[in-house]
Amino acid sequence: MANPCGDGTPDGDWQRYLNFRCTGCGNCCRRTHVLVTDEDLRRIERGVGLPVADFVHFVPEADLKLEKRSAWWVRFDSGRGAMALRHRPGGACMFLDEEQRCTIYEHRPVTCREHPFEVELSDTGALNFIALSDIVECPHDWDGNISRRDVIKTSRWNEKQSDVFLDDVGRWNRRRKGRKTRPGFLRYLGFDV
Structure with missing residues (x-):
């Protein structure tokens, strides 16, 4: 996690973080796997009219830097995978x-809305920590205008949505009956595949 603004806490250089501005380089959309929740998929499906199976895939362990014990891993008969947006050849998000x-900006996943910030909220919902992700090179500028309230709101949304999804993943992973396939997981989440 890159932290050009001191300790990253609310007592640190807040203004610098809130002045972040995306330069539109696209690095975050070309060089990463965007993990998604079922709520993200529903929003995209409604917004663009594509069936989920056309834009989701499951990234295998060998292709994703994610902790072995991460709750994002979905277990299948053929191994584990993390649910993400599909890429085009060359690695860019489709x-x-x-x-x-x-092209789905209004319907994009919450994690894309929160990026490039890594945010930690307190139990009361206050901002405990903020830093810039170093997952990809980001040639940002510091002449933007982001509200602290928006950062907190998006982080709460992401946290709530992720918690619900990860509970579903946990229940799926604990199932003992039936085959565990990728289409089966999407059906388990309520999608027609």
Whole structure:
């Protein structure tokens, strides 16, 4: 986690973080796997009219830097995978256009909305920690205008949505009956595949 602003706590240099501005380079959409929840998939499916099976895939362990014990791993008969947006050949998100713009911006996953911030909230919902993710090179500028309230709101949304999804993943992973396939998991989440 990169932290150019001191200790990253609310007592640190808040203004610098809130002045972050994306330059539209597209690195975060080309060089990462965007993990998604079922709520993200439903929002995208409704927004663009594509069936989920056309834009989701499960990233195998060998292709993703994620802790072995992470709750994001979904168990299948053929191994584990983490649910993510599909990539085009070359590694770019399938929704990134030639001008490095997101074609589903209004419907994008919550993790994309929160990026590039790594945020930790207290039990009361206050901002405990903020830093910039170092998952990809980000040639950002510091002349933006992001509200602290929006950072907290998006982080709460992401946390709530992820908690519900990860509970579903945990229940799926504990199941003992039936085959565990990728289409089966999508059906388990309520999708027609």
